[in-house]
Amino acid sequence: MEYLIHIGILIGIYSILALSLNLTVGFTGLLSITQAAFYGIGAYVTAILLTSYGMNFFLSILVGMFISGVISFIIGFVLSRFDGDYFALGSFGFNIIVYSIFLNWQSLTRGPLGIPGISKPELFGLDFNENIVFLGLVTIFALLAYLLSEFIVNSSFGRVLKAIREDEKVIQVYGYNTLFYKLTIFVIGATFASIAGAFFASYITYVDPSSFALSESIFILAIIILGGLANNKGAVLGAFCLIILPELLRFVGFSSDIAAQMRQVTYGLILVLLMLYRPQGLLGEYKL
Amino acid sequence: MPILETKKITKHFDGVYAIDGLSVGFEEGKITGLIGPNGSGKSTLINLLTGTFPFDKGSVVFSSSEEVKELLPYEVSDYGITRTFQDVRLFEQMPVIDNILVVLTKRNVVSSLFEKHKKFHLDKAEEVLKKVNLWEKRDELAVNLSYGQRKLLEIGRILAMSDGFGNNSNIFFFDEPFAGLFPEMRKIVIGVIEHLKQQGKTVVLVEHNIDIIRELCDHVIVLDNGKLLAEGTPDEALAKREVMDAYLGE
Ligand SMILES: Nc1ncnc2c1ncn2[C@@H]1O[C@H](COP(=O)(O)OP(=O)(O)OP(=O)(O)O)[C@@H](O)[C@H]1O
Ligand SMILES: [Mg+2]
Numbered sequence: 001m002e003y004l005i006h007i008g009i010l011i012g013i014y015s016i017l018a019l020s021l022n023l024t025v026g027f028t029g030l031l032s033i034t035q036a037a038f039y040g041i042g043a044y045v046t047a048i049l050l051t052s053y054g055m056n057f058f059l060s061i062l063v064g065m066f067i068s069g070v071i072s073f074i075i076g077f078v079l080s081r082f083d084g085d086y087f088a089l090g091s092f093g094f095n096i097i098v099y100s101i102f103l104n105w106q107s108l109t110r111g112p113l114g115i116p117g118i119s120k121p122e123l124f125g126l127d128f129n130e131n132i133v134f135l136g137l138v139t140i141f142a143l144l145a146y147l148l149s150e151f152i153v154n155s156s157f158g159r160v161l162k163a164i165r166e167d168e169k170v171i172q173v174y175g176y177n178t179l180f181y182k183l184t185i186f187v188i189g190a191t192f193a194s195i196a197g198a199f200f201a202s203y204i205t206y207v208d209p210s211s212f213a214l215s216e217s218i219f220i221l222a223i224i225i226l227g228g229l230a231n232n233k234g235a236v237l238g239a240f241c242l243i244i245l246p247e248l249l250r251f252v253g254f255s256s257d258i259a260a261q262m263r264q265v266t267y268g269l270i271l272v273l274l275m276l277y278r279p280q281g282l283l284g285e286y287k288l
Numbered sequence: 289m290p291i292l293e294t295k296k297i298t299k300h301f302d303g304v305y306a307i308d309g310l311s312v313g314f315e316e317g318k319i320t321g322l323i324g325p326n327g328s329g330k331s332t333l334i335n336l337l338t339g340t341f342p343f344d345k346g347s348v349v350f351s352s353s354e355e356v357k358e359l360l361p362y363e364v365s366d367y368g369i370t371r372t373f374q375d376v377r378l379f380e381q382m383p384v385i386d387n388i389l390v391v392l393t394k395r396n397v398v399s400s401l402f403e404k405h406k407k408f409h410l411d412k413a414e415e416v417l418k419k420v421n422l423w424e425k426r427d428e429l430a431v432n433l434s435y436g437q438r439k440l441l442e443i444g445r446i447l448a449m450s451d452g453f454g455n456n457s458n459i460f461f462f463d464e465p466f467a468g469l470f471p472e473m474r475k476i477v478i479g480v481i482e483h484l485k486q487q488g489k490t491v492v493l494v495e496h497n498i499d500i501i502r503e504l505c506d507h508v509i510v511l512d513n514g515k516l517l518a519e520g521t522p523d524e525a526l527a528k529r530e531v532m533d534a535y536l537g538e
Binding site for chain 1: 338339340361362364365366370371373377378379380381382386389390391393394395397400401402403404405445449455
């Protein structure tokens, strides 16, 4: 049971991440490979504020969202000068930069040692120490992220995002200053990712840079490509599939070591197969 | 009075002068034909006037009063300009109706976030799509339309730009809207252009078919190598020796 709850919590956290990335990649067509950076910022902000300042978890989420928002605004502004492949390259450059900062700003992040002892959330005397309660909380936030994503993509704003994805030059001629739209969605996606980071930090009780490397961004991208770009249900479904997959591998008898290694191989394989046979993913409404 | 004029505008690509010190004007409420051999700069002129490329030199004058040296793509609709593309450019992986709705809704990030299209948006989209005979196809993805339907959808999209919801386009550039269309579709497009004229809109029509030019246009501008070769009423312009030479010399 504990084990299922653990899987459930991970699915919740990764659903938020996948929803956040789907806003930029799936709906807006900006191939951003830097989501782990904002995920990491959220995680570190919560880790530092909880361990060093005893701040409330929920308050730390807000601070993390604010900091990710400001940083993503700057990164998004720089990236707005690039198109297509260059955008993707630039974005993963930023992931590497942020990762190096986690690793090297030792006075703040303790570098490779990481930050242990992060506590569980508390609100009005209610604590979320029990994993089942924590799962409830994550689920609520994942649901909120889902509803908010649906609200955004079904608005007039969301339709403009899709038009930017299809042909940015054309939608500009019809009177849209697309820079503002791209920046707004990039920042919204980054703040969502930082919420996921806060939950991750508090759940695992420990953060270190390795959780927010480039490979993590690629993993999140794999989730939405599998689930289906430009579909919020697809993002959640993708998170579900790619989180339980390694567990299934363990069940069919691979030892945990091998399962861990197989994981990377399977993700890679899934991506290649999808690109070949079903580029729109399971529920996707858009092909890269 | 010309609603839109160019003053010695120039655009070169590498060594080629696509538009070469060109000064022309488009009269308000008239249909102006823009013709010339392949590669004479017709599409480039439209691209310059809609901010798709910046021009190297010269300026653009609106209503003989406002002169600008630069046109940004997202500003041209504020000047009332809208256009189609020679190589039809749709929002491919969006439904037909969304291709129309997207130009009807608010142009501001915050207000568009809190806006969902309303009944009057849908009504307008319905009106436009019925005009171009695509209402039955409204839920189809644009990418699945036939070539002719794609051209018609693009024309529907610029009709929606004169919707009265804040983007009142009054200068319409059509870049070869008839190319590759069946006769019944041509009739639809002719109807659209004539209707725009009745509404007092300014139309610029790039077209190779001389019969259509004679039938529709009040005035014709002939380009050759990015320069003005001739202009006048269709009969005048087309009768000129140099125009015949330019066409025959192809
Ligand atoms: N984006 C571009 N890059 C490089 N050269 C270009 C570009 N666009 C146009 N040209 C060149 O500019 C010249 C004018 O091209 P343009 O497309 O304006 O001609 P056109 O009159 O529209 O011809 P057509 O009747 O074939 O559509 C041509 O020599 C063309 O090769
Ligand atoms: Mg052309």
